[in-house]
Amino acid sequence: MAINCAFHAGMIADILDAEIDKVFHTVSGRMSAGRFDFSINSLSSNSPYLLEVNNSQCEIDAGFETEEYFLIVEAKMYGVEDFLIRQLYYPYRLWSSKVHKKVLVALMTFSNSTNQFSFFLYDFENLSDYNSIRLIQQKNYIISPEEITRDDISEVFNSVKVVCEPDVTFPQADDFNRVVDLLTLLYENDLTKDEITTKYQFTARQTNYYTDAGRYLGLVDKIKNSGSKEITFCLTEEGRSLMNKKHKSKILSLIQRILKYPVFYKTFEMTLQTGEIPQKDKVSEIMSSLNYGDKTKNRRFQTVRSWIKWIWNMCSD
Incomplete structure (x- = not known):
């Protein structure tokens, strides 16, 4: 689990400004939040509004202690644009009443695409005010994997065997990091359409777009x-095999899967020739040459550009 990796790699100790052997993982799991007003x-x-909580349930992904601090961490295995304050506030209120040391709360996100751990450290300025949450620190960490070089990407490109388009809707998913995050979620559990929409803070339409990209x-x-009639999504055998790989091999395998389709191959080829990612008109020309309709071109060209940009962003040199 990513939170255990962060702990053993010393990230939690760094956040708490403590020696790694002075930080202890003491709490996790579901528990009663107790009784309080806010x-x-x-x-x-x-x-x-004035609300009363009476033994509502809360869940803590991990709690860490030093002599001075008690840190509660809410962990997400994907990037988020927003989150429910309750996930931090209820545990904060519970443990503020139980310990005599300073209680801190943090949101941790992990990207399987970039190998980046991000910590957003918060405090509540007023114990009884749900909306008094304030960001006090933000830190990013990367456990350095093997570097991916231009030569690595060129080798993948030169070895690609271009295939026909699959019988699946052409993708309209502009953030490839979120495609990788979705694969990470499905690696842990099969999920229904509604579960993906809820867990990943998607709209129903975005769920369709990103699951279609994976398909x-x-x-x-x-x-x-x-x-x-419920729809469930799971990794294919190829998907599970890919997600089992080490970081570098996994990313290069994803690049190979993107480039084996004609429009991505030709757009990447043009990038190699010109030194820049083609603009809309050039991508549209490539799509026209491959007999894509106007509707597909107008809606999907940005996905093509974004995925090619993601490939280059994986490159360390």
């Missing part, structure tokens, strides 16, 4: 339950 802002008026690459399978 205020929360109203969106419709200037008067806050386009041959890494995700879509299964419809004949009885309930």
Whole structure:
């Protein structure tokens, strides 16, 4: 689990400004939040709501202690643009009433694409005010994998055997890091469409776009339950094999899967020739030469450019 890796690599100790052998992993799991009152802002008026919590459940991914601090960590195995404050506030209130040391809370995110751990350290300025949360520190860490060089990427490009487009909707998923994050989620568990939408803070349409991207690459399978009609997504055998690989091999395998399709191959080839990622008109010309319709070109050219940009972003030199 990423949080254990962060602990043993010394990231938690660095955040708490402590020696690694002076930091202890003491708490995790589901527990009662106890009883407390708090205020929360109203969106419709200037008067806050006063709420009472009576033994509601909360879950702590990990709690770490030093002599001075108790740090509660909420961990996400993907990048987030927003999160539910409750996931930090309820554990904060619980442990503020139990320990006499300073309680800190942190959101940790991990990107399987970049190997980056990001920590957002928060404090609540007013114990009883849900909205008094403030960011006090943000730190990024990378456990350096084998570097991916231009020569590595060129070797993949030169070895690619271009294949016909699959019988799956052409992808409309502009952030390839989120495609990788989705693969990470599915590596842990098969998920329904609704679970992906909720866990990943997607809209239903975004869930369709990003699961279609995984299916386009041959890494995700879509299964419809004949009885309930519920749709579940899982990794294919190729997807699970790829996600089992070490970081460098995994990224190069993803690059190979992107470049084996004609539009990505030709766009990348043009990038090698010109030294820059082609603009919309050039990508549209490539798509026209491959008999893509106007509707596909207008909606998908940005995905082509974004995925090619992601390939180069994986390069260390």
